Amino acid sequence: MSSQLKWKFAFIAVVILLCLFGVLGMPIFPTSWAQVKDNLASRIQLGLDLKGGSHLVLQVQVDEAIGLRCDQTVDQLSKQLHEKSINVGEIRRLNDTQIQVLNVDPATSAGFRDLVSTQFPDWGLAPLAGSVNGYVISMKPSVVADLRRETMDQSLETITRRINALGLTEPTIAFTGRGDNEILVQLPGEGDPTRAKSVIQAGGQLELTLVVDDQPYPSEAAALASRGGVLPPGTEIVPGRAEGATSSQQPLQVFYILDRAPVVTGQDLRGASPAPSSSYPGQYEVRFQLSTAAAARFGPFTEANVGRHMAIVLDHKVYTAPVINSRIEDSGVIEGSFTQESAQDLALVLRAGALPASIKYLEERTVGPSLGADSIREGVRASIASLIVVMIFLVIYYRLSGVNAVVALMFNLVILVAFMAYAGAVLTLPGIAGVILTIGMGVDSNVLVFERIREELRNGKANASAVDLGFERAFLTIIDTHVTTVVSAIFLFLFGTGPVRGFAVTLVIGLIANIFTSIYVSRAIFDYHLARMERQAALSI
């Protein structure tokens, strides 16, 4: 055999070894079939539709964060205008990004414009059309864009922390890239995403505030009425649960008048953990510790307000409002009808931090593990069946050359599987269909070559030159056909989601490997065979 052929076979052998190493993971031949299956299972990444798991797409309501910033600006603007004695008629939030100011006193309007441009550089000032002494203050578009991005980034981080704290295996948390503020969460192996969903969605905003009146009111109107219709400055009405409501009843809603500014928020927590409740045996509570700086505020606060109620506000709802019995430095407890799991979840959420905006779920798919196992079994069975059918046919129709094609096909599949193992590509159920299609369409390359060889033999060419011509003439057609399918697959990958992407990936890898095996490997085998054959013997094709 010529030295060029020897090099060819050496190269092919190296590729085979690399592939086998990638697939089986050890240089020694495996000892049992079960071991092979185990190795394969650990090296090939399975998609959710084969492993079972949950796929969630959620949308961050970014506009809430922008509206919140707008509200805060309205408050700050009022305060600063008041401090500088600039009189204005009405300050009102128009929409998420605009504030309307009416009836600015003309005498102080220069001061007003000055204040806005120096103290509020993120906002642009413009006169309000159709009104004298009216202005519209708008958030600058670049600031809005920044705020959007920050909100998305912070949401992603917080959700990632929370999911990692749940201890789930290998979750995927990422932007979907489909625009529109969406985040994708994939939880392999989670047959029931209910707990994860509630942990992800929890607002997590904790505030401790002073309760202005000792008693809650049965309705907002009653609360207002107790103050003569006007709330004292710096307070607000917040709904809460009625004390003494047990977990099985529907809690009545009551309303508290609270200080608007909290003394401690969730950002001041140093830690939070669940513990069995000391006062309600059988239930759980969440204990938290404050940072040193917060403790320096909290101590004096509690000391000054002994005997009054302090509201523990979670996500703008009063959770409990216990009495302050004595000075508390740096720790506290949230009591309520918690089970062990709900206490764990709340502690987790508090530790991970609050979400900057609320979350809405857009898509939820859960594949149970039994369906996943069935899909794998059916997919593998179909692949093996189609492989056998094709192999039998090739050998019958093309005789020894059919064996050549079968070897090339097997090699094609080995490269495909190995490449997926090395690249960490995910195998999905449509991906298995892609493997089957690779089998069917990959055979085409060999058929193109063999039919051409047969034709040239019929035209009277000698064996070697028939083989030469066969490969040469078929080469461009093989490339053409592969390119069009690869183009399809690329667009499927770009526009598709998980399972469809898996299909595109296996198809593309399979077809590219097919070019190598049907042209290079098949040719090498032919050359080897021709070299050992007698000149006049008929080529078995």
Added chain:
Amino acid sequence: MEFFKGVNVDWMGKVKYFVSLSLILLAVGWLSILRNHGLKQGIDFRGGTLVYVRFSGTPPIDQIRKGLQSAGLANSTIQGISDINSNSKNDVVIGLEQHGQGDESLDAGKQAILDVLHKMFGTDSGGKQDFNSITPSALAAYLTQKDPLALGVNAGERYNQLAQRLADARDRDNGGILTSFGQLKNVGGATPAVIASLQSGFSLGNFAIRNVEIVGPKVGSQLRRQAVLATLYALAGMLVYIAFRFEWVYGAAAVIAVFHDVLITLGFFSLFHFEISLTVIAALLTLVGYSMNDTIVIFDRVRENLRLMRREPFPEIVNRSINQTLSRTILTSGLTFLTVLVLYLEGGEVLRAFSFAMVVGVVVGTYSSFGIAAPIVVVWNKYRGQGASVRAGSAAEKRVAAEARR
């Protein structure tokens, strides 16, 4: 062994048969689509909720339907799934149309369905957890707490593995539902003590959720748009590639043939009541690629023969090319058809619509290469009026010959 030695069929002479066949197939398919008011869209595109449930016994579908209706789920559907492959005939799928843009959470429908099922089929378990729906991690936590193997404090990892094996036995070997704990006898490490501990701590529910799909309205329309875009871009890409490798009329002919294939396949979908889902779009794009391949093989041969057989009329060249590549065409289509047929029969319920699209697509795609694409090129060539490409004996040739004599 060889099937197609020395074939000499006049393909281009039979064009009117091909066109009639195509028109019939298109008409039948699209009449069906019109009668059903459009194509049946899967949940991926129309949004909604689907819950696949497996029962331990035969599910009383009518009873469940009444239960769902009385729970206020008026627009729910329930259907039994009979899959020739599954080892269980006790599956149902419960569907809910999707509501408007309400503020209710995405999974409100699923929760409502589960509530109904629990009410109808929930066992009086006395507060025990349901083994048939527990996750391996929760099972491991229970086993670690109860410690039936008396392994002591650091047994976490061993119980993790045992829990995984128990869950696998339930899911892989018993289809996801156990009717008795005795079915776990053969699991490695499941001693009688372990089984007893499971028995005391868990009940065996009557049903288990196989699969849940909930697609919100926004996502549905997003996916629909992406599917259409992907198809259009892929077609454009291929048109450009073929126009670049051949002439643009070949590209146009190939694209028209591919459109024809997709339209006929969609017609068949409607006839056989299959739903269009994302994987079906993947199948359609693949068959677009496959049909192109087939057409390219013929065009390649035409291009080669044009150089070799300059004096022959164009339709003859095309005929010869098709005959020469017939062997390859039948073989490849045959083998591809066999593989996707195996997939259709053996590949399971999830891939059924996908493999159906491929089965129909392979056949139609092969046919369209010589039935649609090649004739288009021939007709175009004829109307460009090349003298040499006109067939012998026709009126036009006589006219050309008369002119030549003048």
